Amino acid sequence: MFSEREMVASLVSRFPSYIGDDAALLTGADSLSWVITKDLLAEGVHFRTRYFSPKDLAHKALQVNLSDIAAMGGQARFILCGVSIPAGLEEYGRHFLESLAQQCRTQGIALVGGDMTRSCQDFFISVTALGVVLADQGKKRSTAEKGDFVCVAGKIGDAFLGLCALEGEIEGLCSFKDHFLKPWAHLAQGRWLAQYPGVTSMMDLSDGLWVDLDKLGQASQLGSCLNLDDIEYRDDFLEACQRLSIDPLEAFLTGGEDYSLLFTVKPEAWDDLQAGFLRNFALPLRRVGQMVPDLGVDFSGKRSPEVYKFKPFSHFGEGR
Known part of the structure; x- marks a missing residue:
């Protein structure tokens, strides 16, 4: 059976400096590190359109990515969003994207790009979020100590x-x-x-x-x-x-x-x-x-x- 843990461990072994936390920390300028994360939302797995309004789905798609930045101690700056929209949900998709843009503006985050395509069946969302954190303050999973x-x-x-x-x-x-x-x-x-x-x-x-x-x-x-x-x-x-x-x-x-x-x-x-x-x-x-x-x-x-x-x-x- 496919194992997420084994697959992630295999990727971590190849890129140990970047993979394994809620987000990747990349060295930036002026004592800052970039905090970069991605989350997928798949219809039928993470949400159903029968009880998610486009506005609520946009809210969740944004917040679950920002949560990864929060876990690293970062400040969110930018997102990119990719969507795959099936026939019959075009209007739902339009309202989703308009709501996402509005919520980004409300939180002082810039939507700087993404991609859009037709889906053969379900609605799919992929959001990449970028933030910053002081280089010496980014938190990781690997630094807990015995007795904490x-x-x-x-x-x-x-x-x-x-x-x-x-x-x-x-x-x-x-x-x-x-x-x-x-x-x-x-x-x-x-x-x-x-x-x-x-x-x-x-x-x-x-x-x-x-x-x-x-x-x-x-x-x-x-x-x-x-x-x-x-x-x-x-x-x-x-x-x-x-x-x-x-x-x-x-x-x-x-x-x-x-x-x-x-x-x-x-x-x-x-x-x-x-x-x-x-x-x-x-x-x-x-x-x-x-x-x-x-x-x-x-x-x-x-x-x-x-x-x-x-x-x-x-x-x-x-x-x-």
């Missing part, structure tokens, strides 16, 4: 619940649906964290906490341990899980597309970081675990034996 606290800025599992509600055509649960349809990249928070001396590594949460934390650990040649007894769920999260017949722990560990920031911080810096972050931002911040020497994600707590029945996300259905 594992932390998340933003929500965990909400987008997954929104997706399930949309797919199941469940009424209500609007905040969860909006979190899936219209995520926001945490650019200001990413820059703040990147500048904080105790933060050692960072990435965004796109494939779920379990999968993404494993990626961060692999890059840093470390593992991590999560104490499941320490997880606190909001009341509305528990109510949504009950309506959707979803185990809250499964949503928390495996639900993707939240685009929160996953980062590691030195234990002695955590208290001051938490206080400073909460003074500056109205965004949830929590400590979820700790980096350990042995590779992989380990679990402790009463429900730890149960987690292995959950199926973490994979693009091609490959096992862990």
Whole structure:
């Protein structure tokens, strides 16, 4: 079976200086580095036009790319967009592109080019985003250290619940649906964290906490341990899980597309970081675990034996 992890590892071995993080860092001028990333959105895989308006799809296509720049501590500057539009969706495609241009202008980002073609069947979007970061502040996945606290800025599992509600055509649960349809990249928070001396590594949460934390650990040649007894769920999260017949722990560990920031911080810096972050931002911040020497994600707590029945996300259905 085709394995995304094996394919990426093969490419990283060929270009180790560039591939392996949320975005590539390329040396620029005046103590700046370029931050460059690309994301694809494929109809039927990442979205359905029956519940994504052109405006919401443009928002998501932009924000998921900006989230990669946020995870590197960067400031977004430019994007390029390629689209492949099938027969019957020409008007949808026109509204998508007009909305994308408007949202770029609103956020001070320039749309500087791209490509457009006809699709034989589905709607496809490819966005490349470019940003800048001070050369000594760009954050990577490979620099976590043993004993670091594992932390998340933003929500965990909400987008997954929104997706399930949309797919199941469940009424209500609007905040969860909006979190899936219209995520926001945490650019200001990413820059703040990147500048904080105790933060050692960072990435965004796109494939779920379990999968993404494993990626961060692999890059840093470390593992991590999560104490499941320490997880606190909001009341509305528990109510949504009950309506959707979803185990809250499964949503928390495996639900993707939240685009929160996953980062590691030195234990002695955590208290001051938490206080400073909460003074500056109205965004949830929590400590979820700790980096350990042995590779992989380990679990402790009463429900730890149960987690292995959950199926973490994979693009091609490959096992862990």
